[in-house]
Structure formats: C-alpha cells, structure tokens
Amino acid sequence: MKVVKFGGSSLADAAHVQKVINIVQSDPERKVVVTSAPGKRFSGDIKVTDLLIKYANAIIDRTDSKQIVSDIFSRYQKIGNGFKVPQAVLDDIQSKLANLPNQPYPNDDYLMAAFKAHGERLNAELFAACLTEAGTKARFVDPSEAGILLSDDPNSATVLEKTYDNLAHLKYGDERLVFPGFFGFTEAGRIATFARGGSDITGSILARGLHASLYENFTDVDAIYAANPKIVPDAQPIHKLTFREMRELSYAGFSVFNDEAIIPAIQGQVPINVKNTNNPDLPGTLIVPEKDFTSKRPVTGIAGSNRFAALYLHRYLLNKEVGFTLKILQILYKYGVSYEHMPSGIDDLTIIFDRSQLDSDTIKKMCHDIQAQLNPDTLDWIDDYAIIMVVGEGMRARVGTIENIIRPLAEHNIPVHMINQGASRISIMLGTRQSDADAAVKYIYQHFFKENPSVNQLEYQTEV
Ligand SMILES: Nc1ncnc2c1ncn2[C@@H]1O[C@H](COP(=O)(O)OP(=O)(O)O)[C@@H](O)[C@H]1O
Numbered sequence: 001m002k003v004v005k006f007g008g009s010s011l012a013d014a015a016h017v018q019k020v021i022n023i024v025q026s027d028p029e030r031k032v033v034v035t036s037a038p039g040k041r042f043s044g045d046i047k048v049t050d051l052l053i054k055y056a057n058a059i060i061d062r063t064d065s066k067q068i069v070s071d072i073f074s075r076y077q078k079i080g081n082g083f084k085v086p087q088a089v090l091d092d093i094q095s096k097l098a099n100l101p102n103q104p105y106p107n108d109d110y111l112m113a114a115f116k117a118h119g120e121r122l123n124a125e126l127f128a129a130c131l132t133e134a135g136t137k138a139r140f141v142d143p144s145e146a147g148i149l150l151s152d153d154p155n156s157a158t159v160l161e162k163t164y165d166n167l168a169h170l171k172y173g174d175e176r177l178v179f180p181g182f183f184g185f186t187e188a189g190r191i192a193t194f195a196r197g198g199s200d201i202t203g204s205i206l207a208r209g210l211h212a213s214l215y216e217n218f219t220d221v222d223a224i225y226a227a228n229p230k231i232v233p234d235a236q237p238i239h240k241l242t243f244r245e246m247r248e249l250s251y252a253g254f255s256v257f258n259d260e261a262i263i264p265a266i267q268g269q270v271p272i273n274v275k276n277t278n279n280p281d282l283p284g285t286l287i288v289p290e291k292d293f294t295s296k297r298p299v300t301g302i303a304g305s306n307r308f309a310a311l312y313l314h315r316y317l318l319n320k321e322v323g324f325t326l327k328i329l330q331i332l333y334k335y336g337v338s339y340e341h342m343p344s345g346i347d348d349l350t351i352i353f354d355r356s357q358l359d360s361d362t363i364k365k366m367c368h369d370i371q372a373q374l375n376p377d378t379l380d381w382i383d384d385y386a387i388i389m390v391v392g393e394g395m396r397a398r399v400g401t402i403e404n405i406i407r408p409l410a411e412h413n414i415p416v417h418m419i420n421q422g423a424s425r426i427s428i429m430l431g432t433r434q435s436d437a438d439a440a441v442k443y444i445y446q447h448f449f450k451e452n453p454s455v456n457q458l459e460y461q462t463e464v
C-alpha cells in the first residue's frame with residue numbers, strides 16, 4: 001500500500017485535479033491520498049491557506065470578511081464545477097466557510113488554526129467527491145476519525161505517539177481514503193496545525209502509522225535538485241539521497257519537502273519518492289535509509305535559508321564561568337524560546353534562532369534579562385542572518401571539502417560569519433548575511449558541480 005500526498009501546486013485548479021485523479025487511478029496501490037489546500041494557479045496568485053489567514057485576521061480585527069469568504073469559496077466552486085460534483089457538496093463547503101466564525105475558540109490562536117486547517121479539510125472533502133464522480137470509490141477521512149493527535153500548540157503542533165495506536169485501529173475496505181493534510185486534534189478536541197508547509201508531515205505520519213511500502217510526494221518539480229532551482233536554474237537533479245541528508249537540506253531551505261516530515265518516515269523506515277504531478281512517469285527523487293545508500297559523494301546538495309537571526313555575546317573568561325550557558329538557557333526557557341545552534345568560543349557565544357518563531361517583544365525581553373543577569377561586555381542582536389548547509393554522506397571520506405566550500409566564497413568576496421563542522425557527520429554549516437545567501441549557494445554549487453567536479457568524487461577513504 002502506498003500513501004500519496006499532493007501539494008497545493010498540484011491541486012490549484014480543475015486541470016491539475018484531473019492530473020491528480022489520473023495519478024491515483026493509475027495505481028491501485030495508491031490507497032491513501034493526502035491533500036493540501038489549493039495552491040497558486042499562477043505566479044503572483046495566492047494560496048487558499050493565505051486567504052484563510054486573511055479571513056481569520058478579519059474576524060479577529062472585526063473588519064468585513066464577505067469578499068474574502070467569496071474568494072475562498074470560488075476557488076472550491078471552480079474546481080468542483082470541473083467535475084460535476086453534487087451541488088450539496090459545494091453547498092456544504094460554502095456553509096462550513098461561512099460558519100467558521102461562529103464556532104467556539106478558547107483564543108485567537110485556536111481560531112487561526114481552525115481557519116487555516118479548513119483549507120485542507122474542505123479540499124479533501126471536495127477531492128473525495130471528485131474522485132467518486134470520476135468512478136473510483138473514495139471516502140473522506142477526518143483526522144478526528146483517524147485519531148491524529150497533536151500537541152497543544154495550535155499553529156506549530158507536533159504529533160503525539162498515541163496517534164500510531166489510533167491508526168492501527170482505523171477501519172477501511174477497498175475504497176481510497178482521502179485525508180486532509182496539515183492538521184489534527186489536540187487531546188482536548190481542538191484543531192491544531194503543523195507549521196506552514198506541514199501537509200507533508202501528515203503523509204509521513206500515515207505512511208508510518210499504516211505501514212505503507214512507499215510515501216509518494218507529488219509536487220511541481222521533476223526532482224529534488226542539488227540546489228534550489230530558483231537560485232540555480234540548471235541545478236543537477238538528485239536521483240537518491242538519504243533521510244538524514246534530506247532532513248538537513250530541507251531544514252536549511254529545500255522547501256520542496258518539509259524538514260519535520262522526514263521523522264515519521266525514518267521511524268517507520270518508509271522510503272519517500274518526490275515526483276512531479278505534471279510529469280508523473282519520471283522517476284523523481286528517492287529518499288531512503290542510510291543502509292540502502294551506496295553512492296556517497298562529498299556533496300549531495302547545498303541549501304540556504306534566510307529565516308534565522310542571531311544573538312552575539314562577548315565576555316572575557318566566558319569559558320571559565322560555570323553555569324553561564326545554563327543561565328542563558330533558563331532565560332530562553334522562561335520565554336518559551338528554542339534555539340537552533342550555539343557555536344561558542346573562549347570569550348564569545350553566538351545563539352542562532354529561527355526568526356519566524358520570535359516576535360520583537362520577546363526578543364527585547366530576552367535581551368534585557370540576559371544583559372541584566374549576565375552583564376556581557378557585548379550583546380548584539382543580529383536580524384540579518386542566513387544559514388547555508390552543505391550536505392553529503394561522503395563528506396568525511398574526502399579531505400579538503402571545507403577548503404572547497406570556502407574558496408569560491410573568498411573569490412567572490414562573500415564574508416562568512418560562522419562555520420560549524422563536526423556537530424553533524426554529513427554537513428558543514430555556514431552563517432552569512434541574508435543578502436549573500438543565494439550567491440553563496442550559487443558559487444559553492446558551481447565549484448562542486450560545474451567547475452571542479454573532481455572535488456566531488458571520493459578520491460580515497462579516510463577515517464569515517
Ligand atoms: N532543492 C530543490 N529541488 C526542487 N525544488 C525545490 C528545491 N528547493 C526548493 N524548491 C522549491 O520547492 C517548490 C515545491 O514546493 P512547494 O512550493 O511547497 O510545492 P507544493 O505546493 O507541491 O507543496 C519547487 O517549486 C521549488 O521552487
């Protein structure tokens with residue numbers, strides 16, 4: 001049995017939904033279908049999820065939402081009309097959209113989560129009806145029926161292990177099951193969503209929980225490339241990479257597959273196949289366990305992301321002060337803040353954060369407490385921070401990789417604020433200015449994949 005997930009780009013309009021129906025119908029093993037909300041139909045268009053966020057904000061701010069509701073419904077109506085689904089299905093969608101503000105929510109965070117989640121929920125209901133109209137037995141499965149339980153973090157939830165016990169008891173026959181991605185329910189019965197781009201996680205949870213042989217993830221590119229094609233248009237496709245390579249690359253910018261979505265697939269040892277809805281017969285990219293991976297090159301891919309910020313501290317004899325870092329971690333804990341990396345020196349410490357998880361008020365309070373309690377000689381908040389991740393299973397088996405990463409940056413006058421090798425066995429992480437991130441990815445890619453391909457071969461084995 002295969003789990004097959006379709007992102008918003010694959011479900012944006014009736015023409016794409018027809019392609020999706022053809023893909024599902026072409027393989028009886030594709031028993032479990034996961035849908036995102038309708039995505040962008042063309043460059044400059046808006047995703048239904050973003051329209052629902054606007055809708056939620058209009059309700060919170062008590063401003064008029066009639067036009068937004070009409071715009072959202074028309075996206076579903078145009079798709080539904082392409083497949084002659086019963087009018088009752090469309091009426092139900094329209095009614096659920098209109099009634100979203102009338103449901104009880106403990107606070108605005110839960111309201112926002114419920115509004116966002118309905119992009120996927122209504123699209124899965126609609127897709128099940130379209131698939132049925134196309135002659136394939138299908139039924140919509142709500143996350144509440146499947147028991148997809150999430151943590152009590154309404155807009156950045158994580159899956160609870162109990163989910164897998166619940167999925168073991170899910171009843172189904174020969175019909176195709178259509179699940180909405182992106183959300184589940186807390187133990188208190190409230191809707192909670194993963195972070196943005198989280199529909200991939202639902203597919204991975206179902207692949208593990210239902211013991212799928214393969215998790216297929218359909219999107220709008222022929223493969224995962226060695227660099228983001230928006231940065232390097234002619235980047236080489238990657239035919240196969242390991243779970244941990246993909247985890248590190250998707251964390252640092254390969255947004256084609258969500259970085260958290262890798263984890264349930266690893267836990268269930270379910271291979272992932274990323275394919276293009278518009279070219280479904282192409283092999284795409286396989287993401288596999290390390291044990292199934294042979295061709296180890298020093299560099300498989302290079303990713304870059306601007307979603308970071310950093311806090312720099314300087315204080316002499318920092319390394320001698322027992323408990324200094326503990327006090328910092330206690331302050332982060334007080335504000336519910338997690339950190340990404342913490343490179344340190346004898347008198348210096350840099351804490352790198354995911355900027356999308358922080359608001360200005362929290363940053364201000366955190367810096368105030370650190371200054372007051374630890375009295376550093378220097379305390380700088382750096383908003384302009386990007387991370388570049390160079391990843392490859394064969395990195396440790398080739399001497400000189402780090403030199404080949406730094407050289408093209410030096411040749412193009414790109415300053416490196418931080419370099420971290422050794423924490424991970426398969427990656428080297430660099431910190432740069434946000435304005436340099438894309439150029440850094442491009443020049444490192446060119447060095448390894450175009451100008452000096454020999455540096456990306458395993459010349460000889462060293463201690464691994
Ligand atoms: N290394 C990469 N290889 C392929 N696509 C990538 C890579 N890095 C980023 N992307 C981007 O990811 C996009 C697909 O992800 P997304 O927009 O979320 O699609 P979907 O709507 O199918 O989920 C591609 O169109 C591409 O622009």
Ligand SMILES: N[C@@H](CC(=O)OP(=O)(O)O)C(=O)O
Binds near residue numbers: 037047049119195196
């Ligand atoms: N629709 C949600 C979840 C998601 O993963 O979408 P997509 O599969 O289109 O990236 C979002 O926009 O965040």
